Amino acid sequence: SFGNDKLVKFKQKNAYELSRTVAEIFIPIDAIAERVSSVKYDIVDKDTNNVITPTGNLKLKLETPNPIDTLPDLIYQMMFAKLADGNSYVYTKTPDSIVNPTVDNITNIWNLDPSRTKAILKKNISNPFLMKSVTDLIDYYRTFFFVEHDIKPRYVLHRTPLGITSSGMGLSPLFACEKNINNILAVYQARYNVYAKNGTAG
Numbered sequence: 001s002f003g004n005d006k007l008v009k010f011k012q013k014n015a016y017e018l019s020r021t022v023a024e025i026f027i028p029i030d031a032i033a034e035r036v037s038s039v040k041y042d043i044v045d046k047d048t049n050n051v052i053t054p055t056g057n058l059k060l061k062l063e064t065p066n067p068i069d070t071l072p073d074l075i076y077q078m079m080f081a082k083l084a085d086g087n088s089y090v091y092t093k094t095p096d097s098i099v100n101p102t103v104d105n106i107t108n109i110w111n112l113d114p115s116r117t118k119a120i121l122k123k124n125i126s127n128p129f130l131m132k133s134v135t136d137l138i139d140y141y142r143t144f145f146f147v148e149h150d151i152k153p154r155y156v157l158h159r160t161p162l163g164i165t166s167s168g169m170g171l172s173p174l175f176a177c178e179k180n181i182n183n184i185l186a187v188y189q190a191r192y193n194v195y196a197k198n199g200t201a202g
Contacts, residue, residue: 010181015172016115019084029083037076065109077111085114086170090157117143119168
């Protein structure tokens with residue numbers, strides 16, 4: 001928000017918000033995410049390389065991952081989050097009562113808002129280089145979707161294109177153009193101040 005005299009600067013915590021509200025950042029990320037999400041995807045057997053025709057719950061979830069999104073929507077959101085925030089969190093919701101969930105148990109698939117999701121690390125981490133799964137490092141993910149939720153890491157596919165930091169999360173790729181973004185923000189701030197202080201004369 002430019003509604004004060006304090007200069008807005010690009011940071012990890014506002015990378016996702018700026019990507020959705022500043023055209024110069026949004027347009028290139030949107031173009032990439034749109035193209036990635038519009039590609040036709042097939043499920044392929046990794047051993048035979050043959051295309052598999054999905055059936056049952058898998059087919060249903062590929063058509064309607066959740067009551068709001070289509071598969072292209074989900075892919076778009078995932079790619080946008082990775083390019084903007086540096087973290088994408090895909091949550092496969094299954095009943096808590098099921099000990100060993102499978103694809104047949106998935107009720108919904110959601111992208112978690114990266115600006116409202118945080119990795120909560122284990123209290124005792126002995127040697128992260130020896131971890132066998134993400135659960136050795138991350139205790140749970142805390143997110144906000146209408147209300148606050150704590151989600152076990154086994155249900156979250158967390159992708160960080162630039163790698164994970166000591167916070168358990170990745171950095172935004174937009175840091176590569178941090179100075180450019182800050183220049184754009186400074187221009188917008190200056191324009192806003194002129195309009196706010198001079199009214200129609202600005």
